Amino acid sequence: MLLSTLYVAIYHADRINMDRLSPLFKRFSPTARVFHMGNTCQAVTFAESEGVGHLHLLRSGKLTINTKGEIDRVLSEPTVIFSPKPQFHRLTPLHASGVEMACASIELGKDKQNPFVAALPPLMVIAKSDAPDLFTKIEWLFEEADQNHCGSDAAVEILMEYVLILLMRFVMDMTHGTQCILNGLGDERLARAITAIHEQPENPWTLDSLAEQANMSRSRFAHYFKEAIGITPLDYLTDWRLGVARNSLRQGKSVSRVARDVGYKDSSAFTRAFKRRVGETPREWLASIKP
DSSP states (O other): OHHHHHHHHHHHHHTTSOOSSHHHHHHHOOEEEEEEEEEEOSOEEEOGGGOSEEEEEEEESOEEEEOTTSOOEEEOSSEEEEEOSOOOEEEEESSTTOEEEEEEEEESOSOTTOHHHHHSOSOEEEEGGGOHHHHHHHHHHHHHHHHTOTTHHHHHHHHHHHHHHHHHHHHHHHTTTSSSHHHHHTSHHHHHHHHHHHHOTTSOOOHHHHHHHTTSOHHHHHHHHHHHHSSOHHHHHHHHHHHHHHHHHHTTOOHHHHHHHTTOSSHHHHHHHHHHHHSSOHHHHHHHHOO
16 A cells, blocks of 8 residues: 555654654555546536545636535635545536646545544635645645656655645644544644554553543543543543444454454453444444445
8 A cells, every 4th residue: 555655654754743643544544546637628526425535636727616505616726625535526627628637536444433534524625825835745746747757657646645644734733623533633732642542542541541641630631631522531532442443343353353452351341332332243233334
């Protein structure tokens, strides 16, 4: 996977500072697959039934974007259209000459109950005038495609996944002050505890030990966490563990192995927690998602 190579480089380069995103990427392996690069003259529709999110980078030209229940929006400058979860949307060029753009299908984790994925906005439209630094880096992708050197296709794939990482950073900054996990990741103290959960879900975390990670008192940490994110620290811990567990079960790991990997003393305790939160046992849930 191309992102894994990129992840290693970023992970080690940033490790001196706390890295809030790499533990997420390590657990849920986000991907971006480029399927269009160049001129588009016709309207294109993307359906929720495709089961993937989309990332569109408008380089030049003018188009409208239509989503269900929303007024059409006209885009006339370089723009990022970021749909992190499956969602209907239609892109329509406004002139016969079309538009120049790059399009990719993306996955940020298949589990809709993953608290990080659930917290993302359904659609983001970011104009160059609102994020000029971001578009300086996006231009690298188009320049690579224009030059068409050896390995250009692979380089474009890697650069698209790099843009995806940049967007995750942008989203965390943009959502500061809202009550969700992204707000917690944007707070230095809470981020230390949340990142510890993401990196080590198997650890026997308690409210006291998580408060210690944040360098806060137990009561202050519990209040501040719920105020910022909307749920208690231990509820978030459970949600994250079960999100990791569902991802592992999909990969074919046994219930007993998954139980150990996410911090339960045995498969019985894991199954009880899973059924309380999901409404089915792990085996029942697996059977329900298989085609």
